[in-house]
Amino acid sequence: MGVFPEDYVIHVSYLIRLWVAEGFLKPIIPKSLEEVAKEYLEDLIDRNLIMVRDWSYSGDSGELKTCSIHDLIRDLIVRKAQEEKLLHVMNQKVEISPEIIKNQRRLSIHGEIRFDVGDMYDSTVRSLLHLADSLLSVNTCFPLLRVLDVRNITFNKFPIEIVQLVNLRYIALIYTGKRKIPASISKLCNLQTLIVFRRLGYGKVRILYLPSEILKMPQLRHLVFEHGFLPCPSDAGNGNLQTLTGVIDFRCTEEALRRIPNLKTLGISYRYDSRTKWSIYCLENLVNLHQLETLKCHFVPEFQMEPLVPLAFDLAFHPNLKKLNLSRCSLAEFLGKISQLLDHFPILKCSN
Known part of the structure; x- marks a missing residue:
């Protein structure tokens, strides 16, 4: 928890993915690692070590959305973690020494700090979280790196060096x-x-085209993009994939869905113009995703000022679906199913 700055609002999904990547969790059959992580988090909350910030409600039940940690507890955590070389927090208040950093297992950068990673070859660093706006070179001097979070740095060129970091579990x-x-x-x-x-x-x-090989990655659990185009998988599948969001114009063919059978969260968007034929996207096949719990479907008209996109296809869902979010669409063609949907979903969200 010490990797986050003071008063940082921590998204639970973000925290759990980091825990899984770090290898902190022991599998408990038949629970997934994410389910085990939620139990750990609930235990820490019950002990008043972590504060709840926000809940996401679905009917009568609530799911933890964000959390945070008290400043005094965080100070204690950071101090003990640095003593045990578990974590080193880098900010303007701390004197930086390449030798000190080199022997740490985790680095979390909070301030505008520049340092020469060239002095850190053969470093034992396993996690690097860059939570500031300072500059940093992505370098292969971290051969043991598992976690690379540099979401505050903009890359104009894809940092191809990271493909050499074969231990990476989180990017x-x-x-x-x-x-x-x-x-x-x-x-x-x-x-x-x-x-x-x-x-x-x-x-x-600007659409980001994803390689078809991406679904051949055997351990992949979460794919999160903005306007990413993923070709229909034909010769590859991934039974571990739980999250796929930010994909555009995804064709939900039976073959494609059969290769991602354990998907729990799906976020898709579709571009629409007068030539669009919804049938090519096969959205009625979503009923075959038996593990799907959350579906977000966003429709993009050809022009920003256009009226809402008409829903003219047959949506079908498996009973396990808990959350449905439809945006920029008209329900005129969908009204016959509304009563059924209201019975099925405690909360049905439709937005313009």
Whole structure:
């Protein structure tokens, strides 16, 4: 918990993915690692070590959305962690020594700090979280690196060096360059979480093309993108994948869904114009995702000022679905199913 700055609002999904990547969790059959992590988190809350900030409600039940930690407890955590070389927090208040940093297992950068990573070859650092706006070189001098979170740094060129860090389990970054992620990313056979933000500015959309090889990565659990295009998998599948969000124009063919059978969260968007034929996206096949709990579907009209996109297809869901979010769409063609949906979902969210 000490990797986060003071008063930092921590998203639970973010925290759990880090715990899984760090290897802090022991599997308990038949529970997933994410389920075990939630139990750990609830235990820490019950002990008043972690404070609840926000809940996400679904019907009568609530799910923890964000949390934080008291400043005094955080100070104690950071002090003990640095004594045991578990974690070193870098900010303006702390004198930086390459030798001290080199022997740490985790680095968390909170201030505008510059240091020469060239002096840190053969470092024992396993996790690097860059939570400030300072500059940092992504370098292969961290051969044991498992976690690389540099979401505050904008890359105009994809940092291809990271494919040499074969121990990586977690990557989060901002990439505004060419529209394609290199297929060599699939060399990271231990990768569990890949998060790529675009952040091109308001109204700008530049599709990020993802290699088909990405679904061949055996340990991959969470794929989070902004405007990412993922081709239909044909010769690859991933039974571990739980999260797939930010994909555009995804074709939900039976074959494609059969290769990601354990998906729990799906966030998709579709571009619409007068030539669009919804049938090519096969959205009625979503009923085949038996583990799906959250579906967010966003529709993008050809022009920003256009009226809402008409829903003219047959949506079908498995009874396990808990949350449905439809945006920028008209329910005129969907009214016959509304009563059934209201019976099925404690909360049905439709937004413009």
